[in-house]
Amino acid sequence: MIIDRLFRVFAPRHSAIKGHGFLAVSTKKSLRLIILSSLMSLQACVSPYALDHAVIAYDQSTSEILSELLLLNIARAHQHQPLHFTGVSNIAATFNFQFNAGATPAMTGPTGSLITPILGGTVSENPTISIIPMEGEEFTKRLLTPFQESKLTMLLRQGADVDLILRLLAGELRIENDHQDRVYNNKPSDKDGYKLFRQVVSHISSIQDRNALFVEPLLFDSNWDLSSESLSPERLVELQKEFKVDYNADKRHLKLSKRVSGRIILTNYDPQSLSNEERIKLNEEADNGASNDVMVDIRPGYPGGEVPIHGFFRLRSFYNIVNFIGRDIKDEPEYNVDKDPRSPFVSENPIHTLEVLASESMLDDVDLSVTYGGLHYAVKPEEGYQWNRESFRLLHQIFQMTITELSQQGAPEITISK
Numbered sequence: 001m002i003i004d005r006l007f008r009v010f011a012p013r014h015s016a017i018k019g020h021g022f023l024a025v026s027t028k029k030s031l032r033l034i035i036l037s038s039l040m041s042l043q044a045c046v047s048p049y050a051l052d053h054a055v056i057a058y059d060q061s062t063s064e065i066l067s068e069l070l071l072l073n074i075a076r077a078h079q080h081q082p083l084h085f086t087g088v089s090n091i092a093a094t095f096n097f098q099f100n101a102g103a104t105p106a107m108t109g110p111t112g113s114l115i116t117p118i119l120g121g122t123v124s125e126n127p128t129i130s131i132i133p134m135e136g137e138e139f140t141k142r143l144l145t146p147f148q149e150s151k152l153t154m155l156l157r158q159g160a161d162v163d164l165i166l167r168l169l170a171g172e173l174r175i176e177n178d179h180q181d182r183v184y185n186n187k188p189s190d191k192d193g194y195k196l197f198r199q200v201v202s203h204i205s206s207i208q209d210r211n212a213l214f215v216e217p218l219l220f221d222s223n224w225d226l227s228s229e230s231l232s233p234e235r236l237v238e239l240q241k242e243f244k245v246d247y248n249a250d251k252r253h254l255k256l257s258k259r260v261s262g263r264i265i266l267t268n269y270d271p272q273s274l275s276n277e278e279r280i281k282l283n284e285e286a287d288n289g290a291s292n293d294v295m296v297d298i299r300p301g302y303p304g305g306e307v308p309i310h311g312f313f314r315l316r317s318f319y320n321i322v323n324f325i326g327r328d329i330k331d332e333p334e335y336n337v338d339k340d341p342r343s344p345f346v347s348e349n350p351i352h353t354l355e356v357l358a359s360e361s362m363l364d365d366v367d368l369s370v371t372y373g374g375l376h377y378a379v380k381p382e383e384g385y386q387w388n389r390e391s392f393r394l395l396h397q398i399f400q401m402t403i404t405e406l407s408q409q410g411a412p413e414i415t416i417s418k
Contacts, residue, residue, distance in 0.1 A: 068370050070322075070395060071379070074356055075372040077326025083143065083319060085134040094128075142402040146292035147315040149264045151401055155394070156215045162266075163205035163346075164391055167353040168398065171316035173197050174293075175309070186324075188332050198337035202346045203307045204296070206339075207268050209347060212303035216271055218262035218286070220279040225255055263287060266296040266313075268304040290314065306342045318402055321395070325354050347385075354391040355380040 073083045134142065147169055155165050173184040173196070184193035184200075207213045224243075243256040262279070263286035265271060271279060286295045289312050298309040316324075328334050336351050357363055358375045366378035367389075379392050 064368075066399070067368055067392075067396060070392070070399060071356070071368060071377055072370045072372055073322050074326045074329075075358070075370060075375065075377045077323045078329045078331075078356075078358060078377075079373045079375075081373075083322060085143070086131050143319040144317050146290075146317045147398075148291055149294045149315070151398075152294055152315065153215055153217075153264050154401070155397070160394060161205065161348070161390070162208045162213060163201045163348070164353070164387070164394060166201045166204070166313060167198075168321055168391065168394060169315050170197075170201075170294075170313040171320060172314045173200055173311055174314060175311035188328075188334050195337050198349075199340040199343070200296075200307075200309055202337075202339045202349050203304060203309070203343045204266065204298070205348070206344050206346050207298070207304035210303045212268055214267045214270055215264065216267075217264050218271055218279050218283045220260055220262060220276050220283060221257050222260050222280075223255060223257045225253055264294060266294065266298075268298045268302040292316075307340055318399060321398070325356060325395075328352060328354075329356055329358050348387060350387045352388075354395065355388055 069085055073085065076083055152165060152169060155169075156162060167186065171186055172193075173186075174181045175184070176182070184190070184196045186194065186197045188194050204213065243258045246255040246257075262283035265282065265286065271282075274282075282295070282297070286293070289295065292315040293312040294315065295312055296309055298304055298307065300306075300308055334352050337349075339346050339349060357366070357378050357380050360375060363369055363376050363378045365381055367381070369376055369378035371377070379388050382388055
């Protein structure tokens with residue numbers, strides 16, 4: 001046993017405890033307990049500290065890497081270069097805790113032969129990090145596929161600003177006029193379209209500020225009439241598990257009904273206040289749109305009804321979002337658009353959706369910066385309401401929402417061992 005070996009090293013060589021009496025036994029036990037307690041205390045102090053430090057350090061590093069990747073790809077979009085992302089698929093860290101003990105003679109001179117114990121320990125870390133470039137099918141799914149309406153709903157239910165979300169996610173607004181769709185692009189080069197898009201988004205934001213914006217799926221009851229003679233008893237039992245069944249014995253027919261959750265709609269009223277027929281009609285209209293279309297229906301008589309709106313926001317892909325921000329730096333900069341004169345006060349209506357600085361010299365007083373193509377890029381700092389920070393944080397969150405699973409098939413995996 002290591003404790004016994006340590007005891008033989010640490011045991012004092014005084015004649016008082018060399019015998020076999022009670023004093024010698026008690027001293028041996030005490031020394032064993034002291035040595036064992038010291039080793040356990042040393043391990044308890046070192047290992048949790050090393051583990052906590054490593055977990056926090058890896059978390060901070062991966063978060064900073066993703067933020068820099070996002071900013072780097074904005075820089076690539078600004079310089080008309082292809083976008084490219086790399087994901088960390090696995091982090092495996094091995095910790096090696098080693099403890100040692102020894103003894104050395106104390107400087108007591110000729111009066112005695114005391115032994116001084118020496119305890120020590122070392123900690124070593126061997127992390128292995130695997131990263132995978134995003135390409136092929138994963139690149140298509142995560143970057144090129146337009147966002148679905150469920151993503152917009154998820155963000156809005158987290159309390160994010162609707163104008164910020166729509167300015168990032170929505171590429172265009174479609175409004176039907178005289179049985180023809182009029183497209184208003186969220187694109188500064190489309191002068192008329194961009195102005196109306198910005199005004200509509202600001203107006204919807206004013207409705208949110210009044211806590212009157214509803215983002216809900218359309219719930220309605222669907223009904224079917226069937227002849228009871230065409231159904232077997234077994235089939236009738238199965239239908240009762242999914243539908244509400246009303247049987248009319250005189251007419252020998254069944255009425256099936258089921259509550260259906262339909263498409264998501266942005267409104268200034270509670271959709272449940274509409275009749276079942278109206279909700280079915282709205283859902284059928286929403287179903288005629290694409291899977292990345294989100295219906296908006298702002299009606300008179302409710303908060304925000306001074307500017308009636310009925311149409312669809314078409315959501316774009318993450319690739320287009322990054323390109324939109326990159327082009328804003330120089331090629332196609334956004335500009336100020338005043339709110340609709342009919343809209344009430346809007347608390348925030350900044351010029352840029354996300355303003356990124358690009359400079360040939362180093363940028364001061366910025367939280368995050370990257371260098372690419374001879375230029376330094378950073379999110380512009382601001383005073384008061386941190387619109388740019390919130391926009392970049394939302395961009396970070398949107399990118400995370402595109403993650404399904406980091407597939408290792410078809411992509412070269414790079415493993416870095418330190």
